[in-house]
Amino acid sequence: MAEADDPKVTLLGRVKEKLIERKQEWAREGRLLTGTWASPEQRLPPGQRLVRDWPVLDLGVQPNVPLSHFRLDLDGAVENKARLSWEAFLALPQVESVSDMHCVTQWSRYDNHWKGVAAHTLVALVNPTAEVRHVIFHSHDGYTTNVRLDQFDQPDVFLVHQWEGKPIPRQHGGPLRILIPRLYLWKSAKWIRRIEFAVADRPGFWEVRGYHNNADPWLEERYG
Ligand SMILES: Nc1nc2c(c(=O)[nH]1)N[C@H]1C(S)=C(S)[C@@H](COP(=O)(O)O)O[C@H]1N2
Ligand SMILES: [Mo]
Numbered sequence: 369m370a371e372a373d374d375p376k377v378t379l380l381g382r383v384k385e386k387l388i389e390r391k392q393e394w395a396r397e398g399r400l401l402t403g404t405w406a407s408p409e410q411r412l413p414p415g416q417r418l419v420r421d422w423p424v425l426d427l428g429v430q431p432n433v434p435l436s437h438f439r440l441d442l443d444g445a446v447e448n449k450a451r452l453s454w455e456a457f458l459a460l461p462q463v464e465s466v467s468d469m470h471c472v473t474q475w476s477r478y479d480n481h482w483k484g485v486a487a488h489t490l491v492a493l494v495n496p497t498a499e500v501r502h503v504i505f506h507s508h509d510g511y512t513t514n515v516r517l518d519q520f521d522q523p524d525v526f527l528v529h530q531w532e533g534k535p536i537p538r539q540h541g542g543p544l545r546i547l548i549p550r551l552y553l554w555k556s557a558k559w560i561r562r563i564e565f566a567v568a569d570r571p572g573f574w575e576v577r578g579y580h581n582n583a584d585p586w587l588e589e590r591y592g
Contacts, residue, residue: 376437377508384428388577395578395591400474405587408550411468413585416476423475424539427573431508431559433543440527440544444504444565446494454543457527460485460493467524467549469556470585482547484528491521496565504564504572505546505557513555513572514581515548517565524549527560552583552590 394400402415412418438454452460464483470476496517503520505513519525528547529536536542541558548555554574575581580592 374437374439376434378432379429379509380432381429388427391574392577398591400472401588401590403588408586410586411478412476413470414588416470416474416585419475419477422469422477422540423471423473425471425473425553426539426558427509427511429509430539432538433508433559435543438543440560441562442490442494442565443562445497445500445567446565447497448494450494457485457529457544460489463526465524465526467547469549469553471553472579472583472590481532482526482528483530483533484526484544484547487520487522487525487527490527490563491517494565497567499567500565502566502569504566504570505560506562506564507557508559508561511557511559511573512570513557514570514575515551515555515583516569519548519551519555522548522550550584552580552585554579555583 400415404414406414435454440452440457442450442452462483463486464481466479466481468476468478469480501517503515503517526547527544529542529544531540536545544560545558546556546560571581575592578591580589582589
């Protein structure tokens with residue numbers, strides 16, 4: 369697990385190795401699979417149940433990122449690399465959105481109100497080279513996850529900093545996290561530090577531990 373690369377960012381808690389092993393075992397055994405699929409017109413994906421609270425899932429470490437030391441790096445195979453401070457990030461067009469969340473551990477939560485910056489805006493800002501097909505998210509807790517560029521560059525994908533009109537709490541990835549509503553939530557990196565635009569795919573933390581690379585909840589792509 370990587371250390372925080374900014375000394376002002378503190379990592380609270382310890383990595384829960386046992387929990388990580390258990391989830392990996394579940395992936396090997398194909399637990400939670402119902403063996404069905406549905407079209408996205410069916411709002412609740414197969415094998416999911418609705419919750420009203422918002423469960424917290426992480427590796428056991430929750431970074432504390434002071435806004436004065438917030439940095440977001442946008443790099444890889446792009447025309448314009450960027451490093452954004454909190455002020456620079458907030459100066460980008462801010463939009464509100466409403467979407468559902470679907471976690472691979474079978475809970476779904478409807479109608480979440482978000483505020484943040486559209487993925488489109490960031491892609492336009494950096495201008496990836498024509499060869500770029502993938503996006504790799506790097507977080508302050510050492511977590512990584514990968515999506516295709518066409519999955520990231522969608523109108524319902526945002527970098528969000530507010531939930532229900534308030535700053536996203538630290539345990540849910542504040543000050544800033546990714547939100548990709550139409551993929552299982554492990555693809556939505558919390559405590560985002562760096563977004564890398566890549567020519568080659570690079571499976572992330574859970575993807576190398578048996579989770580599906582594509583993660584479509586309606587196709588029940590839990591494990592790969
Ligand atoms: N940086 C980081 N992002 C992360 C994780 C993590 O451990 N670290 N866990 C992922 C997983 S497995 C899930 S289900 C969701 C949970 O988000 P929540 O705690 O806000 O519900 O965050 C995802 N993003
Ligand atoms: Mo998860």
